[in-house]
Amino acid sequence: MTDLEHRYPGPGTEPYGPPSGSLADLLERVLDKGIVIAGDIKIDLLDIELLTIRLRLFIASVDTAKKAGIDWWETDPALSSRAARDALAEENARLRERLDALEGAAGETTGAVR
Amino acid sequence: MSASAAGPAAPGIVCAFAVTRTPPDPAGLAAVRGHEEGGPLRVLRADGGLCLIVQDVPAALFDEEALTERLNRPADLERCARAHHRGVEAAAGRGPVVPLPMATLYRGDLTAARAVAARRPVLETLLDRLRDRTEWAVKVHAAGTAPEAPGDDGAGAPTGSCDGGRAYLSRVSARRREQRGARGQALAEAEAVDTALRRHAVAATRHRPQSERLTGHRTPQLLNAAYLVEDARRADFTAALARLTAGAPHPAVRVEASGPWIPYSFARWDEDPHAGPGQEALS
Known part of the structure; x- marks a missing residue:
């Protein structure tokens, strides 16, 4: 495609931003930092009191964004607490399974030795 | 629910759009609509010549539960994102701004101004860096x-x-x-x-x-x-x-x-x- 969504205004010309700019472009910009917040990593909020609000808020909006097709952080444990939870749960289940198997094997071995 | 249900007497939340050293004139700012549910945009002065462009919004619609619910509706998410962008644009009329993330909320003017003051060096560096760009x-x-x-x-x-x-x-x-x-x-x-x-x-x-x-x-x-x-x-x-x-x-x-x-x-x-x-x- 060769379309440019802008009018090449001269320096100093207002207003900013394509008025009919795509929602995806806008969300990318206004939520960009939100994604970092959802990531739970570099939280540096203007107001610590509202930390939980913003944290959950952006996780919520991340879900919404995901419905719109912006889904890359869902599978990245570092960026998604839910994905992190899933990954942990999965690992936990795997470890339990292994432990059960090992315990079973150990029981059999002791039984056999005796 | 109507916005007036959470009138001035109700506990309000301050929604911040951007930080700037060059606040727009009040008349121009009043003409801009921020979040539909909130009051007019206004300038909140913090220390050191830094200003926030803010809007009072009803707590009933902007607390955790309400926002979570609203932002999960694509139409509301879009409305909120566009409102935020309008607020940031309004702040940018006269000089550089540091746009804040959507739904940056404070419990009141005091905490908002304090938060900005606490980050003054970073904000000033950014304002210098973004000027005329x-x-x-x-x-x-x-x-x-x-x-x-x-x-x-x-x-x-x-x-x-x-x-x-x-x-x-x-x-x-x-x-x-x-x-x-x-x-x-x-x-x-x-x-x-x-x-x-x-x-x-x-x-x-x-x-x-x-x-x-x-x-x-x-x-x-x-x-x-x-x-x-x-x-x-x-x-x-x-x-x-x-x-x-x-x-x-x-x-x-x-x-x-x-x-x-x-x-x-x-x-x-x-x-x-x-x-x-x-x-x-x-x-």
């Missing part, structure tokens, strides 16, 4: 000129004989090689686009490529970049952009651009201002 969004997609010949697969399917199967497999692997080659070419051209544009920009950063579902394109997005461009060099930048789009020197890709934007992607105050968005270093 705008952001341009550039997306590069694979051109997708090589048709996949969708009927090919069925028509060329193995006929059951050994030879047919081998021929089929070699056709498939040839096509794969071709596709890989085409993708490699497109990626190289996307990088060339980036290199050409960086020459005219003060800084560049990348967002994650958007999914095909989101872009509506049938070919993958290869580059989702943002460039910070000095006003004095804007003509150079847009001329380069025009060459890349209209001139089509890179046939394997399509280039789309929008701008000028308020430099959202370069206004991160929660990390080193010279590093750009967090994803930049990683991707």
Whole structure:
């Protein structure tokens, strides 16, 4: 495609931003930092009191964004607490399974030795 | 529920849009509509000449539960994002701004002003860095000129004989090689686009490529970049952009651009201002 969504205004010309700019472009910009917040990593909020609000808020909006097709952080444990939870749960289940198997094997071995 | 249900007497929340040293005149600001549910936009002065553009919004609609619910409705999310952008634009009338993330909320003017004062050095550095500069969004997609010949697969399917199967497999692997080659070419051209544009920009950063579902394109997005461009060099930048789009020197890709934007992607105050968005270093 060769379309440019802008009018090449001269320096100093207002207003900013394509008025009919795509929602995806806008969300990318206004939520960009939100994604970092959802990531739970570099939280540096203007107001610590509202930390939980913003944290959950952006996780919520991340879900919404995901419905719109912006889904890359869902599978990245570092960026998604839910994905992190899933990954942990999965690992936990795997470890339990292994432990059960090992315990079973150990029981059999002791039984056999005796 | 109506906004007036949470009138001035009700506990309010202050919604902040942007930080600036050059607040817009009150009349102009009053003409701008922020969040539909809130009061008029206003200037909140913090220490050291820094100002916040804020709006009083009803707690009943902006507390955790309400916002979570509302922002999960795509229509409300869009309304909120556009309202936020209007507030940021209103702040940017006279000089540089540091746009804040959508739904930056405070319990009152005092905490808001205090939060800004606590981050004054970073905010000032950013304001200096963003003065007389705008952001341009550039997306590069694979051109997708090589048709996949969708009927090919069925028509060329193995006929059951050994030879047919081998021929089929070699056709498939040839096509794969071709596709890989085409993708490699497109990626190289996307990088060339980036290199050409960086020459005219003060800084560049990348967002994650958007999914095909989101872009509506049938070919993958290869580059989702943002460039910070000095006003004095804007003509150079847009001329380069025009060459890349209209001139089509890179046939394997399509280039789309929008701008000028308020430099959202370069206004991160929660990390080193010279590093750009967090994803930049990683991707």
